[in-house]
Amino acid sequence: MFLSSCSCHLAHLVFDRLSNNYVGDLDNLRLSGKVGGVDLDLAQVRAFVAVAEQLHFGRAAAKLFLTQQALSKRIQRLESALGEALFLRYHQNVELTPAGRRFLPHARTLLAVADAAALAARPQARPLRVDVWGPVHHPLRLMRQLADESPELIFELSMRRSLGSALEALERGELDVAFGRPHDLGRRWPADVSRRLIALEPIAAGVVQGHPLAEAPVLTAQELKTTGLWWPFEESPSELVGLLRSYAQHLGVPVQATALNLGVEHTLADLRRHPHRVTPLGARWPMPDDIRVIPLSPTPYLPWSVVWRPDNPHPLLPQLLSRLDCLIAFDPSKDWLPEADLADFLAFSAG
Structure with a gap:
């Protein structure tokens, strides 16, 4: 059975002033006083954790199978309950505020405790x-x-x-x-x-239709030394960055990396805006008709x-x-x- 990750096992978990030893690190004394006696809605807490992990409302909403509007309302209600802004918003991209960073580990603990409580009550229920x-x-x-x-x-x-x-x-x-x-x-x-x-998942090269290499049957170090490789992340995820940089070094080809990684659709849109670029893609990923996926030689694999x-x-x-x-x-x-x-x-x- 395939279940979404947005299920909320308990409706509320109540914090009162007796639990200040637990939430005392959440914020300064002013916010700690506000938290006392507040009913925290776990659906709102789960929404907060999703946005904190994705740092993007669209991806967080997709993860929770919500509309962005519904997700935003949950975040706003949680911020209202706590009396503090948890995110700095820049269009769809967001950053945690200091209060948000302090709240995040406790929010994760809340969800873990709620899941454990539900499992204790229904030991066969937890997926x-x-x-x-x-x-x-x-x-x-x-x-x-x-x-x-x-x-x-x-x-x-x-x-x-x-x-x-x-x-x-x-x-x-x-x-x-x-x-x-x-x-x-x-x-x-x-x-x-x-x-x-x-x-082992094979990696290929992606280019837009009309690129000088779009009709090539395979790309080798010889072709890539002219075009280089581009990908939309610099340091994270480190395991993928490490693999791709090692491959580029193995071939002796230049690398260009940009910092903003908003997912595959954004990567393809960036590729269309910069049609000279060549970017690594999964060889088996579904691609739109205007993107040409070309095998690499030697073939790199993502383990x-x-x-x-x-x-x-x-x-x-x-x-x-x-x-x-x-x-x-x-x-x-x-x-x-x-x-x-x-x-x-x-x-x-x-x-």
């Missing part, structure tokens, strides 16, 4: 919480396939667009399963979290590992993990992986 990284990537296609093939697997999905963020949620107990590339995360891999390689905590007692977790065993084809003579990922693949093959 697996699975982060599939993004809307066009392999993990989402995989989970859709599992939803069709195994209706007894009940799960809800989130899209944090970074294994680093998902890993933190996994450690806090907010997620049961995540997918991603476990390298270039800028941190040590946690000892209490397991991972297993399950798939996907499933990530979980072995001490997680959820009864559906072993069944999900057992369904994720995949055959992976990789030819070192024509395909490419960074060294760390190649080591993962060799370990997978040996096992």
